[in-house]
Amino acid sequence: MQKRYLPIALLTVVLAAVAAVGYLLPEPREATPRRVLLDNAGGPVVFQHADHAFQLKIPCQKCHHESPVQRENVQRCESCHGIAVNAAFKKNHIVAFNDNAACATCHHYELGPKKWGHKKHQEDYGLDCRECHHKNTEIEPEPQNCADCHESGAPTSKKAEEGTPPNLADAVHARCLTCHEEMFAAKARGxxxxxxxxxxxxxxxxEGLVRLNPMFTNCAVCHGLPAEKLIPGRMDAYHTLCMGCHEKEKKGPYGKEQCAQCHTSK
Structure with missing residues (x-):
């Protein structure tokens, strides 16, 4: 190579390196990203955020659960997916999320009491009081309000310990279960x-964080599974969302044999 071409060659290499780094690096968090680099053992993925958000006009809520449209309130996927639901997370996650809509992503409903029909069970179904109240008169000489002995608390599904009354929810559920197995078999739907x-x-x-009823902040109260079993990891979350959308639209990669269309070489 002639010496006069050496500076041009060096400049070309430098510009190519700068372009490659600029393409692969994710945008700053405070800016609306054009591209997002997703590191992965199967090869990193460069996600074209701008193409999906602006050109295809996909709303933020399509990918970011419950998020308002404002960019500053949209949570990053790794805020929940792939995290360890441990004591530190439970303590700090309330202040880590910057909008109330994030609460509703995981905490869907609060349950309230319902008039279950005391008279209906007694008169229409012909049930004796002792069918629900303790038959052992040493425990309960006369049928009385369950809350007189059973303290309020969220359902635990744990077996009662001898000598220790279960909490009110567990006590009532145990009684109801003897007749209404199908309701409990439906779990959260029941x-x-x-x-x-x-x-x-x-x-x-x-404004301000919502005050959730602590009785229902434990996922297992309704789902029967702890949070770490319900929140998919980053890879599963991305695959389900991205591949599911592409398959529905019948466009772009969504089959297992098309991994290379998203994942670059290691």
Missing amino acids: CAQCHSQKAVRDILPE
Whole structure:
């Protein structure tokens, strides 16, 4: 190579390196990103955020659960997917999210009591009081209000310990289960048959964090599974969302044999 071409060659290499770095690096968090680099063991993915958000006019809520349109209030996917739901997360996550809509993503409903029909069970179904109240008169000489002995608390599904009364929810559920197995078999879907439901998203205040009922902040109260079993990891979340949308639209990659269309080489 002639010496006069050496500066041009060096400049070309530098410009190519700068262009490659600029293309692969994600945008600053405070800006609306044009591209997002998703690091992955199967090869990094450069997600064209601008193409999806602006050219295809996909609203923020399509990918970011419950998020308002304003960019500053949209949560990053890794804020929830792939995190460890441990004591530190439970303590700090309330202040980590910057809008109330994020609460409704995980905390869907609050359950309220429902008039279950004491008279109906007694007169229409012909049930004796002792069918629900303790038959052992040493425990309960006369049928009385369950809350007189059972303290309020969220359902735990734990077996009662001898000598220790279960909380009110566990005690009532245990009695109801003897006749209404089908309701409990439906798990979360069966709750509405006895409980009124209040959607958290409908009670969110415009400012300040929503005050959730602590009885229902544990996912397992309704779902029967802890949060770490319900929140998919980053890879599963991205695959389900991205591939599901592409498959529905019948456009772009969505089959397992098309990985290379999203993942670059390692």
